Amino acid sequence: HRSPVITIDGPSASGKGTVAERVARVLGFHFLDSGALYRLTALSAMKAGASLDDEAAVAALAAALPARFRDGRVWLADEDVTDAIRAEAVGEGASKVAALPAVRAALLERQRAYRQAPGLVADGRDMGTVIFPDAPAKVFLTASAEARAERRYKQLIEKGNSASLADLVADMQARDARDTARAVAPLKPAPDALLLDTTHMGIETAVQAVLAHYASCE
Numbered sequence: 087h088r089s090p091v092i093t094i095d096g097p098s099a100s101g102k103g104t105v106a107e108r109v110a111r112v113l114g115f116h117f118l119d120s121g122a123l124y125r126l127t128a129l130s131a132m133k134a135g136a137s138l139d140d141e142a143a144v145a146a147l148a149a150a151l152p153a154r155f156r157d158g159r160v161w162l163a164d165e166d167v168t169d170a171i172r173a174e175a176v177g178e179g180a181s182k183v184a185a186l187p188a189v190r191a192a193l194l195e196r197q198r199a200y201r202q203a204p205g206l207v208a209d210g211r212d213m214g215t216v217i218f219p220d221a222p223a224k225v226f227l228t229a230s231a232e233a234r235a236e237r238r239y240k241q242l243i244e245k246g247n248s249a250s251l252a253d254l255v256a257d258m259q260a261r262d263a264r265d266t267a268r269a270v271a272p273l274k275p276a277p278d279a280l281l282l283d284t285t286h287m288g289i290e291t292a293v294q295a296v297l298a299h300y301a302s303c304e
């Protein structure tokens with residue numbers, strides 16, 4: 087008997103990270119932020135001076151990633167990189183290294199190892215399709231590119247950064263296109279996923295919808 091998994095996939099800034107974390111907290115489940123693993127891989131490649139399209143070199147870094155997650159902080163060896171991995175450049179880099187099959191293969195077992203009692207909420211792009219295809223409850227969260235760009239815009243402004251909404255919409259569409267068009271593990275809903283469009287939905291409503299879906303799958 088395996089521990090249950092709730093997979094929450096979707097495009098960037100769809101709110102899935104926040105929703106997944108809250109669902110995990112409500113249920114007392116473990117939480118996997120798989121995007122952070124791709125961000126950490128990109129950051130270590132950048133630090134090592136490796137080219138982001140050197141598949142063998144980046145995959146070797148991914149396989150040996152000295153990553154630790156504790157109390158909401160993310161560590162790469164002895165360095166707290168919680169903020170560093172959220173930089174736009176690292177997100178861009180993550181999306182590039184995530185298109186390399188050897189990198190995805192190198193991170194596969196590490197992600198599956200998060201499936202532990204009493205259960206797991208896994209956030210990403212391919213949680214329901216590739217990493218946990220047998221998950222009892224799958225959700226695909228979407229929102230329009232405009233709505234997602236607006237959310238990102240608000241976050242940036244709140245943190246005191248400057249941002250252009252038009253640039254953010256364009257970045258969002260470019261990232262979506264790359265994640266959707268790539269040959270390995272493209273961003274797409276698992277056939278058995280619940281589709282949740284959050285364009286006009288608050289976080290709390292989305293959390294309740296995921297919990298209700300999980301309850302109906304048990």
Ligand code: C5P
Pocket residue numbers: 098099120121122124125177180181182184185209210211212213261265
């Ligand atoms: O979710 P987040 O924005 O942190 O992910 C960063 C990038 O990592 C995404 O743009 C995507 O290309 C990649 N990713 C992925 N598969 C996952 C999670 C993230 O390809 N399961």
